Amino acid sequence: MFPLSFPLRVLASATEGQKVLDPFSGRGTTLFAARLLGLECVGVDSSPVAAHLSRAKISWSTPDAVTDLAERALKTPAPCEAAPKGEFWDWAYAPQTLEDICRIRGHLLDSSNLGISPEDEDTVHLLRALLMGVLHGPRTKSLPSYFSNQMPRTYATKPAAAVRFWQKREMPPEEVRVIDLVRRRALFTLAELPPRVDSYVENGDSRDALERKENIGKKPFDWVVTSPPYFGMRSYVPDQWLRNWFIGGSPDVEYSERGQIGGKREVEFIEALSSVWQKAAAACHDSAKLVIRFGSLPSLKKDPAALIKESLRASEAWTISTIKSAGVAPSGRRQADQFSTTGGYVGEVDVWAKRAK
Numbered sequence: 001m002f003p004l005s006f007p008l009r010v011l012a013s014a015t016e017g018q019k020v021l022d023p024f025s026g027r028g029t030t031l032f033a034a035r036l037l038g039l040e041c042v043g044v045d046s047s048p049v050a051a052h053l054s055r056a057k058i059s060w061s062t063p064d065a066v067t068d069l070a071e072r073a074l075k076t077p078a079p080c081e082a083a084p085k086g087e088f089w090d091w092a093y094a095p096q097t098l099e100d101i102c103r104i105r106g107h108l109l110d111s112s113n114l115g116i117s118p119e120d121e122d123t124v125h126l127l128r129a130l131l132m133g134v135l136h137g138p139r140t141k142s143l144p145s146y147f148s149n150q151m152p153r154t155y156a157t158k159p160a161a162a163v164r165f166w167q168k169r170e171m172p173p174e175e176v177r178v179i180d181l182v183r184r185r186a187l188f189t190l191a192e193l194p195p196r197v198d199s200y201v202e203n204g205d206s207r208d209a210l211e212r213k214e215n216i217g218k219k220p221f222d223w224v225v226t227s228p229p230y231f232g233m234r235s236y237v238p239d240q241w242l243r244n245w246f247i248g249g250s251p252d253v254e255y256s257e258r259g260q261i262g263g264k265r266e267v268e269f270i271e272a273l274s275s276v277w278q279k280a281a282a283a284c285h286d287s288a289k290l291v292i293r294f295g296s297l298p299s300l301k302k303d304p305a306a307l308i309k310e311s312l313r314a315s316e317a318w319t320i321s322t323i324k325s326a327g328v329a330p331s332g333r334r335q336a337d338q339f340s341t342t343g344g345y346v347g348e349v350d351v352w353a354k355r356a357k
């Protein structure tokens, strides 16, 4: 993810009534920046986890409403709430914590027993994203910040490695009271949400999704602010397998690369990106600007500037006006941080482009 300061800085020169697109919306940082500036926005992401997180960034509710919904869910049997079984689950969560997570998960997948009105939809999006955010992470000495036994926060360890880690350290899971953590987190993250803006998030492949007006609306975009998958990065979906389970996926790691750009073959990667730049251009005003932050894994020894230039050239839709180093992202905020084997930092570039004449 890029820091909020990046899209905020880019969009500082946007004017009232303009519309913003992020065709690789991830956690919805661009959408949130647009919202802070009162700009209409659309996000697309092919990862269901990312699409849900993006959706939460455009939703509005209150800490009380989100906590009340969680409380109501915990008191009401869900249509389906069976807990997954196996060593990983026994070590990852204390039994009552897992039971409560599964009950809320069941209601979020089928809310028929809760009688949720369309006006409550945003509260549902925010509760879902809040739970996804606290599903796994490091254990703390004070009040727990995450439901799980010791785990990284950014990605979920694969089950066998996680179990080995806990067994070796004789580290059973601690009970975490689900409602207490939801309340604390809701108060912390949702206390002062900016007003809603006209906005939409589509879970789909941008190569198709941008062609459909029902996704992106009739009004053309003025800004495309985005960060495509870095070259060689193919693990967005499997790295998020536990959050993917929470939103209805399999309780095992899913290795699907469905709709994901980022594979190892350079030609295909460039072709896929250029297709998105083309479709985005077709949905933009002639005066629109495209701003991209991009990098590649150091282990692949590819120059990100050369890759992104080639993808834009191949699209025949955009002309680069500026390309410069983005500097070194602070530790923990880089896409490549999750790859402990890569070492070093990833060189990132910022590219500004305008519509080709």
Ligand SMILES: C[S@@+](CC[C@H](N)C(=O)[O-])C[C@H]1O[C@@H](n2cnc3c(N)ncnc32)[C@H](O)[C@@H]1O
Residues within 6 Å of the ligand: 001, 002, 003, 023, 024, 025, 026, 027, 028, 029, 030, 044, 045, 046, 047, 050, 204, 205, 206, 207, 226, 227, 228, 229, 230, 236, 259, 260, 261, 262, 335
């Ligand atoms: C670098 S991340 C975006 C991070 C985002 N800027 C943020 O701040 O959270 C790239 C995103 O592109 C998504 N993605 C990959 N291929 C895609 C495609 N064909 N269409 C839409 N999204 C795609 C991935 O799922 C991932 O969430």
